[in-house]
Amino acid sequence: MTRTDVIVIGGGLHGCCTALHLARRGLRPIVLEKNTVGRHASGVNAGGVRQLMRHTAEIPLSMAAMAAWETLAETLGPELAANCGFVGGVGQIGIAQSAQEMDWCHERVAEMHALGYDFEEVIDQEELRRLVPSVADICRGGLVSRRDGHANPFRTTQSFRRRAEQLGARILERTRVIGLEQGDGGWTVTTDNGVFRADIVVNCGGAWAWQAGAMVGEGFPKSHFASTLMVTSRMPHFIDPVVIGIDRVLSFKQTEAGTVVIGGGILGDPDLDEETAETVADRMMESAETVYEFFPILRKATIVRTWAGLEALMPDIIPVIGPSRVARGLWHAFGFSGHGFQLGPIVGSVLADLILDGESPIPLDAFSPSRFTAEGKLKPQAH
Amino acid sequence: MTGTERENCELAIIGGGPAGLAAATLAARLGVETVLFDEQPAPGGQVYRNIEANSRETGLLTPILGADYARGLDLVRAFRASGAGFEPMSAVWQVAANGKVGISRDERACLVRARRVILATGAMERPVPVPGWTLPGVIGVGAIQTLMKASGIIPDRPVVLAGSGPLLYLVAFQLAKAGAPLQAVVDTSGGSLASAARQALPILAGFAGDLLKGLSWIAALKARGIALYRGGYLSIEGVSRVEAVSFRSGGRRIRIATALLALHEGVIPNNQITTSLRCQHAWDRTQLAWRPETDAFGATTSPLVAVAGDGAGIAGARAAVHRGRLAALDAAFRLGRISRNERDDRARADRQALLREARFRSFLDRIYRPSEAMRRLDDETIVCRCEEVTAGELRQLIGEGFSDVNQLKSFSRCGMGQCQGRMCAGTIGRLLADETKADIADMGQYRLRIPVKPLPLAELAALGNADRNSGPVLEVADGDPSQRI
Numbered sequence: 068m069t070r071t072d073v074i075v076i077g078g079g080l081h082g083c084c085t086a087l088h089l090a091r092r093g094l095r096p097i098v099l100e101k102n103t104v105g106r107h108a109s110g111v112n113a114g115g116v117r118q119l120m121r122h123t124a125e126i127p128l129s130m131a132a133m134a135a136w137e138t139l140a141e142t143l144g145p146e147l148a149a150n151c152g153f154v155g156g157v158g159q160i161g162i163a164q165s166a167q168e169m170d171w172c173h174e175r176v177a178e179m180h181a182l183g184y185d186f187e188e189v190i191d192q193e194e195l196r197r198l199v200p201s202v203a204d205i206c207r208g209g210l211v212s213r214r215d216g217h218a219n220p221f222r223t224t225q226s227f228r229r230r231a232e233q234l235g236a237r238i239l240e241r242t243r244v245i246g247l248e249q250g251d252g253g254w255t256v257t258t259d260n261g262v263f264r265a266d267i268v269v270n271c272g273g274a275w276a277w278q279a280g281a282m283v284g285e286g287f288p289k290s291h292f293a294s295t296l297m298v299t300s301r302m303p304h305f306i307d308p309v310v311i312g313i314d315r316v317l318s319f320k321q322t323e324a325g326t327v328v329i330g331g332g333i334l335g336d337p338d339l340d341e342e343t344a345e346t347v348a349d350r351m352m353e354s355a356e357t358v359y360e361f362f363p364i365l366r367k368a369t370i371v372r373t374w375a376g377l378e379a380l381m382p383d384i385i386p387v388i389g390p391s392r393v394a395r396g397l398w399h400a401f402g403f404s405g406h407g408f409q410l411g412p413i414v415g416s417v418l419a420d421l422i423l424d425g426e427s428p429i430p431l432d433a434f435s436p437s438r439f440t441a442e443g444k445l446k447p448q449a450h
Numbered sequence: 451m452t453g454t455e456r457e458n459c460e461l462a463i464i465g466g467g468p469a470g471l472a473a474a475t476l477a478a479r480l481g482v483e484t485v486l487f488d489e490q491p492a493p494g495g496q497v498y499r500n501i502e503a504n505s506r507e508t509g510l511l512t513p514i515l516g517a518d519y520a521r522g523l524d525l526v527r528a529f530r531a532s533g534a535g536f537e538p539m540s541a542v543w544q545v546a547a548n549g550k551v552g553i554s555r556d557e558r559a560c561l562v563r564a565r566r567v568i569l570a571t572g573a574m575e576r577p578v579p580v581p582g583w584t585l586p587g588v589i590g591v592g593a594i595q596t597l598m599k600a601s602g603i604i605p606d607r608p609v610v611l612a613g614s615g616p617l618l619y620l621v622a623f624q625l626a627k628a629g630a631p632l633q634a635v636v637d638t639s640g641g642s643l644a645s646a647a648r649q650a651l652p653i654l655a656g657f658a659g660d661l662l663k664g665l666s667w668i669a670a671l672k673a674r675g676i677a678l679y680r681g682g683y684l685s686i687e688g689v690s691r692v693e694a695v696s697f698r699s700g701g702r703r704i705r706i707a708t709a710l711l712a713l714h715e716g717v718i719p720n721n722q723i724t725t726s727l728r729c730q731h732a733w734d735r736t737q738l739a740w741r742p743e744t745d746a747f748g749a750t751t752s753p754l755v756a757v758a759g760d761g762a763g764i765a766g767a768r769a770a771v772h773r774g775r776l777a778a779l780d781a782a783f784r785l786g787r788i789s790r791n792e793r794d795d796r797a798r799a800d801r802q803a804l805l806r807e808a809r810f811r812s813f814l815d816r817i818y819r820p821s822e823a824m825r826r827l828d829d830e831t832i833v834c835r836c837e838e839v840t841a842g843e844l845r846q847l848i849g850e851g852f853s854d855v856n857q858l859k860s861f862s863r864c865g866m867g868q869c870q871g872r873m874c875a876g877t878i879g880r881l882l883a884d885e886t887k888a889d890i891a892d893m894g895q896y897r898l899r900i901p902v903k904p905l906p907l908a909e910l911a912a913l914g915n916a917d918r919n920s921g922p923v924l925e926v927a928d929g930d931p932s933q934r935i
Contacts, residue, residue, distance in 0.1 A: 103853070103854050103856075105860070110860055111860075120931060175931075221861060240853070300904065313931045314931065316923055324863065329907075332923045332924065333923065334922060334923060334924065341728075343728070345899065346899050346900055348561065348900060348913060348916065349913070350920050350921070352911065352913045352922075355907050355911035355913075356912075358911070359908060366907065367906070369906050370905045371868055371870060372870060373899045373901070374897075380924070
């Protein structure tokens with residue numbers, strides 16, 4: 068039996084970041100990771116650091132995250148921060164091909180302005196070409212968020228892990244939680260690698276987070292999905308911003324290595340029990356088509372690898388962040404539904420505030436676990 | 451019909467070497483609609499590459515390449531007469547668990563759905579990561595033989611052959627016969643063939659011919675005055691290309707200046723497709739390679755897929771024919787052409803022949819077991835030649851706590867390049883096991899996904915026979931673009 072003050076379930080980016088911030092505030096977190104750190108969505112996502120075109124409920128959190136990305140060295144120290152490969156300020160651009168997509172861009176910016184946010188701008192074809200000279204003539208313009216960028220997801224997760232360890236957190240890999248019980252002495256967390264006792268448990272279990280909920284009788288959606296990425300062989304540098312589609316299936320960026328990572332939410336075939344996912348050529352075709360049409364320079368590119376990462380999916384496409392609705396001392400942060408990477412540096416800090424101060428300066432009501440019924444369905448009034 | 455028009459077939463066979471040819475021939479004769487896909491223009495695989503053309507021309511080549519090579523002609527002729535379909539120049543970039551085979555041919559990609567798949571993808575040369583192995587002018591011994599078979603080309607400059615395995619002396623002998631300027635042969639295997647043969651005599655009854663053949667190659671090289679060395683701790687020198695090779699031999703270091711060095715440490719199963727299918731694999735402690743686990747008919751743990759030939763573990767060309775036939779019998783049974791009893795009856799002769807081959811193979815395995823102690827991985831040695839990751843960089847990461855080959859890959863880019871990890875998969879496992887004092891069998895393999903061969907984006911964008919109703923994106927992401935995942 069190992070005794071500590073806080074156990075974090077899940078060694079993804081949010082789990083490691085939570086451990087980092089709790090350790091920074093004097094706790095001795097132990098992270099229990101069933102596989103290896105960053106094995107699933109945290110390590111294999113597209114690496115987009117995107118405020119652009121987010122769900123409006125996420126924007127305050129996303130803006131705080133952006134500031135955290137821009138000051139990573141303060142959190143991680145210069146070396147680990149550099150290791151994240153964060154490239155900010157290159158912008159993310161939603162590309163509009165049709166008049167309807169352009170109309171939507173204007174509507175979106177109007178909605179954002181009404182909410183008091185001004186980081187999204189409509190751009191015309193000329194500005195689009197200035198930012199992305201390689202774009203095809205069929206693209207009319209789009210929506211840009213200029214501070215956005217990208218980072219290396221696996222290296223970022225490792226940096227947060229290392230920093231958490233430097234601050235006194237322990238990260239145990241190949242340690243699978245099989246039981247979670249609350250008693251007089253706090254939480255007992257049983258794993259296949261020993262039993263742990265703690266006053267506080269934080270559930271950052273990603274696609275498997277609902278299992279921890281089920282162990283205490285708290286229902287969450289069990290849905291998950293696998294998002295596919297394709298990567299090309301190295302190419303000469305030709306683009307700085309990250310580009311995404313509006314109505315078309317598209318998302319790509321060129322990495323520091325020169326490879327081009329192409330995504331766009333193409334579904335792989337997830338296997339939750341085997342803890343892996345397959346990629347499916349039939350579906351990748353659509354993403355390849357868009358890239359082919361929008362970026363003639365990529366017509367000669369060669370796909371060398373594909374992969375898909377497993378991720379929890381909430382029916383309202385926004386995460387679960389907040390206290391358990393059935394047990395004291397249990398906190399949740401999961402369900403990022405395929406766009407949690409940009410929130411990586413902030414969620415752990417918000418959780419530390421919630422756990423230790425009882426409040427966070429960032430509005431989190433939309434993410435409350437209480438929006439689900441006991442069976443884990445979204446309550447009707449939540450919509 | 452071409453590959454881009456074909457939507458379905460009953461049995462797809464990948465690879466036109468001895469296993470694939472024998473499997474296709476027998477399956478077609480048993481009434482199975484069979485198509486063989488191969489990357490080359492003509493059947494034969496690596497071992498019988500270009501056999502039809504080379505035997506028609508009957509110039510110098512067949513006498514040089516020998517009777518074993520000529521034997522492939524019968525296999526190819528039987529295949530041509532069998533009624534099996536043949537799709538040449540077709541690169542296979544995926545075999546999915548549901549039987550969808552991804553083909554690329556004439557710059558067009560398409561999917562062909564097969565009810566059963568036999569992988570006859572053979573072997574590849576074991577990568578030999580010694581200092582300097584990535585310098586221009588360092589090639590594989592197998593590559594030299596490929597050039598001889600495909601184009602009748604022999605090296606025009608003095609060449610040194612170094613390594614171990616039967617192919618080393620065979621190619622040296624063939625080069626010498628063809629009049630190539632052969633500088634030296636450096637044998638890095640532990641003992642001498644003659645003494646190993648003497649020890650193994652009781653189990654080798656019946657293989658005198660093979661043994662004598664091996665010994666005769668060595669004798670012929672000696673007779674021609676070719677320098678033969680035994681050595682280890684190979685090191686390759688050069689700045690922009692190979693300038694010399696040095697090795698330890700009999701307590702001293704020998705250095706041979708050369709502009710062309712061919713390395714060989716035997717062959718290993720080409721298991722990219724079975725790995726991408728997540729078939730169960732086992733670490734072969736004798737052959738020091740991963741091989742897919744199969745039943746007696748070559749069936750893997752992926753329900754629609756079998757492996758025949760060296761891809762299921764190295765056993766050589768003669769055994770590959772029997773393994774191909776066994777996989778074909780099982781396919782014919784599963785596809786309803788023959789009964790289980792008929793399959794088992796017909797399998798008997800091939801099984802017995804395989805047992806016989808296995809005796810000689812275990813002897814070869816023993817004498818040519820790669821001596822890893824004699825090729826240490828110095829920190830400067832490149833492990834991943836695509837991404838230029840050195841053993842030293844990987845050692846440092848392992849020291850920092852990385853304990854998994856896929857973590858190492860994700861962090862260092864080792865295995866992420868154009869070859870998709872073919873050249874470093876074995877080395878990274880060995881390094882991790884050595885550094886963590888663990889068993890290499892527990893280190894696992896790279897996680898591979900399609901495409902198993904690089905696929906041009908333009909071909910994927912115009913993929914033939916793709917399921918247009920496969921639901922590429924989540925429904926929730928439709929409609930409002932800001933509700934994207």
